[in-house]
Amino acid sequence: MLPLKDIRNGLMVAGWFVFLTFPLMVIKVNPVEKTIVWRWPNMLYVAAGSFIAYLYVKLAQKNKKAAILVACWTAYLALPLIRYFMYQDISILIWDTTTSIYAAVGAFHMILTLCLFHKHHILRKILSGIWLLFIGTPVVMLLAQAAGKILLPKIPAALHFLTPFIITIEHIQFWNWIRILWVALACYLLYSSLQTYLASKRNIMPDHLTNEPKIRWSQYLYKRPVYLPLLTFCSTFFLLFPHLFSTYQVNIMISALMYVVLGLGLNIVVGVAGLLDLGYVAFYAVGAYSYALLNMHFDLGFWVVLPIGGILGAFFGILLGIPVLRLRGDYLAIVTLGFGEIIRLVLENWNDFSQGPSGISNIDRPPLPGVDLSLEGSIVYMYYLTIVMVIFTIFVVNRLQDSRIGRAWFALREDEIACQAMGIDKMKTKLTAFALGATWAGMVGVLFAAKTTFVNPASFTFLESAIILCIVVLGGMGSIVGVIISALVLILMPEYLRAFSDYRMLVFGAVLVIMMVFKPRGLISSVRRTYTINDETL
Amino acid sequence: MEPLLNVQKLTMDFGGIRAIDRLDVQVHAGQIVALIGPNGAGKTTFFNCITGIYKPTAGHILLQPPGKKQKRLNGLKPNKVTEQGLARTFQNIRLFPNMTVLENVMIGMHCRTNAKIFGAIFRNPQTRKEEQYIVDHSYSILKKVRLQTFANEYAKNLPYGAQRRLEIARALATDPFMLLLDEPAAGMNPQETLELDNLITQIRDEGLAILLIEHDMKLVMSISDYIFVVDYGKKIAEGTPEEIAQNPAVIKAYLGEDVEHA
Structure with a gap:
């Protein structure tokens, strides 16, 4: 199956990875007992992992469908194993009568579909519909069960007769939908594998695979049948988030959402206008400190300072923009980097103004008029504020990009000289990009100060700028959806990788490198808007 | 009649090198004027001086927009020059490769429209009307250069000849009264050159003056009303195509000195 060359290369890759990770993964020095542990x-794990990963990538390059199937099977088989090793839970693997019936139906259906799939167009559609039902039923039932468990206590007792999820002690109806879902998935996976195998044997692809033009997967996101349900699902998820998860999770999500806004703001400067800004965190600091100081000295509230923070951010954006207008690329990056550090150093050393490294504490949380919020309540409130902020940002940034000014930014990124020759004022366009980008950082800064109730210069180091830049670059320059996804991934991943605390930075770095190798243009590269013109009217 | 563009004693020095030496050029309304000369004669530098990319060392660039006051262009920023009604194309194509063809033309209309940030965010009726006007007008310009089928294609994916035509369309979108074309036929095959010939004449007939740098002598001789010949930054001849074809100084500059006379 696999050529010898690939195996040889795979071994070399494995060796190289072992060499690279050796000091981290194998040697463990205990400085207290002065011993060295060799793990x-x-x-072996690193070697095997990188070898298999290499072979898998090779397979994916040759045969996408087979690669997807392999991934599905791996996930399918690995999940029960993980459950077993982590929780000693084997409930998925137990068979009972329902499961057996389900399996039999699945097998029968599979054979039927396989026999007919290349013949009858309409029949095939019906059969795929039944597949959907077959797998959809357990999924829906699982979701309903979960929703019932959460919602049931919140529904008034008088309305209980409306809900089908009442678990009374007398007639308990226990359906193990997870187990059935597992069987359904197995049937479906088996079916897909066999179908692919048969198709390759007959050397004909099923026609729904051949006739379609090749579409990048990211473009599927914008297609209506995918886009709308996905949007509904995401918005419901984010709206219900504080009720489904613990305060700790909500807190993490708030900071991730703040980075979404920061990423979208920097996206205007870096992604859209093409001005490499390494000091973006400075505007974030300006916003945070403006709330902290105005609150401390003048007792101004959150809602008053929020726009002030934005305006101050924009002001500093212009302040930075004016001297660097003539600079491009690397030179611009260095100057903005310096600017970011200047702001931080001023905050750190000007004790009378900013209380230096010890920072400012006891900043007011955002008040909800007429309600006295508990700590937990204010976190939830904060969460919704951030969500509103994110939606507002997406709305504005989207409209800006798709406007006369947005087009000028894109043109500036593409070719500065041509852009000027077409009558675009370079100075003005650059300054608006800097100012509008910085506005968001200023506003998120205010939000940040209100969330943590404490600011000090240590929160605004170069590392923050680098992370925000990472978000923009990984997400795909100029792409709003891409930036949102990458912000969530980049901020949430290190949090959830805390379980592997020793290696989490290693994994983080590896993900970045892999992304840059395989998708250098970002997760979702931006797609230009197309216009439909009614030719008759012209 | 006062010429639309009157360049007097234009001089441009790069350090010790004099790229343009006291050059006088006039373009009258409704004319196609060609600027020819060997490679390195300073033709593109001349364009860059007029359009504000370089600041000339000495001399005057006087523009007479129809129905307006005369304006001196020396030292104006490129975007200000374009606003005066002088549009240009580039010798080495400078489109916005990752924007669509239609958007490239829409960029050209930037200086003739004025939606601001708040208009962009709130999309008030005025902004929407303007946006619609930009799209429609850009599309009609694309039709003029016969690129309408490519409207939603990325500019970088266009064939070479179409990219050149798109540059002209983008320049036309800035609503100029005079067009500066820098070697529009470079790299085109005879068929494409013929189409370009028709396009340029058509634009002239719509009332625009055209100043053209070109190496394709067949094209220059067939469409120009007047020709300036430049060598080493100096004007060596000017006249109608017939006069230029017989001018000994031009023949010398292009073919070198005759051996017998040396």
């Missing part, structure tokens, strides 16, 4: 099994 040889780790080396």
Whole structure:
């Protein structure tokens, strides 16, 4: 199956990875007891992991469908194993009568579909519909069960007769939908594998695979049948988030959402206008400190300072913009980097103004008029504020990009000289990009100060700028959806990788490198808007 | 009649090198004027001086927009020059490669429209009307250069000849009264050159003056009303195509000195 060359290369890749990760993964020095522990099994894991990953990538390059199937099977088989090793839970693997019936139906249906799939167009559609039902039923039932468990206590007792999820002690109806879902998935996976195998045997692809023009996967996102349900699902998820998860999770999500706004703001400067800004965190600091100081000295409230923070951010954006107008690329990056550090150093050393490294504490949380919020309540309130902020940002940034000014920014990124020759004022366009980008950082800064109730210069180091820049670059320059996804991934991933605390930065770095190798244009590259013109009217 | 563009004693020095030496050029309304000369004669530098990319060392660039006051262009920023009604194309194509063809033309209309940030965010009726006007007008310009089928294609994916035509369309979108074309036929095959010939004449007939740098002598001789010949930054001849074809100084500059006379 696999050529010898690939296996040889795979071995070399594995060796290289073992070499690279050796000091981290294998050697463990204990400075207290002055001993060195050699963790040889780790080396084996790294070797095997990188070897298999390499072979998998090779397979994916040759045969996408087979690669997807392999991934599905791996996930399918690995999940029960993980459950077993982590929780000693084997409930998925137990068979009972319902499961057996389900399996039999699945197998029968599979054979039927396989026999007919290349013949009858309409029949095939019906059969795929039944597949959907087959897998959809357990999914829906699982979701309903979960929703019932959460919602049931919140529904008044008088309305209980409306809900089908009442678990009374007398007639308990226990359906193990997870187990059935597992069987359904197995049937479906088996069916897909067999179909692919048969198709390759007959050397004909099923016609729904051949006739369609090749579409990048990211473009599927914008297609209506995918886009609308996905949007509904995401908005419901984010709206219900504080009720489904713990305060700790909500807190993490708030900071991730703040980075979404920061990413979208920097996206205007870097992604759209093409001005590499490494000091973006400075505007964030300006916003945070403006709330902290105005609140401390003048007792101004959150809602008053929010626009002030934005305006101050924009002001500093212009302040930075004016001297760097003539600079491009690397030179611009260096100057903005310096600017970011200047702001931080001023805040750190000008004790009378900013209380230096010890920072400012006891900043007011955003008040909800007429309600005295508990700590938990104010976190939830904060969460919704951030959500509103995110939606507002998406709305404005989207409209800006798709306007006369947005087009001028894009043109500036593409070719500065041609842009000027077409009558665009370079100075003005650059300054608006800097100012509008910085506005968001200023507003998120205010939000940040209100969330943590404490600011000090340590929150605004160059590392923050770098992370925000990472978000924009990984997400795909100029692409709003891409930036949102990458902000969530980049901020949430290190949080959830805390379980692997020793290696989480290693994984983080590896993900960045892999992304840059395989998708250098970002997760979702931006797609230009197309216009439909009614030719008759012209 | 006062010429639309009157360049007097234009001089441009790069350090010790004099790229343009006291050059006088006039373009009258409704004319196609060609600027020819060997490679390195300073033709593109001349364009860059007029359009504000370079600041000339000495001399005057006087523009007479129809129905307006005369304006001196020396030292004006490129975008201000374009606003005066002088549009240009580039010798090495400078489109916005990752924008669509239609958007490239829409960019050209930037200086003739004025939606601001608040208009962009709130999309008031005025802004929407303007946006619609931009799209429609850009599309009609695309039709003029016969690129309407490519409207939603990325500019970088266009064939070479179409990219050149798109540059002209983009320049036309700035609503100029005079068009500066820098080697529009470079790299085109005879068929494409013929189409370009028709396009330029058509634009002239719509009332625009055209100043043209070109190496394709067949094209220059067939469409120009008047020709200036430049060598080493100096004007060596001017006249109608017939006069230029017989001018000994021009023949010398292009073919070198005759051996017998040397």
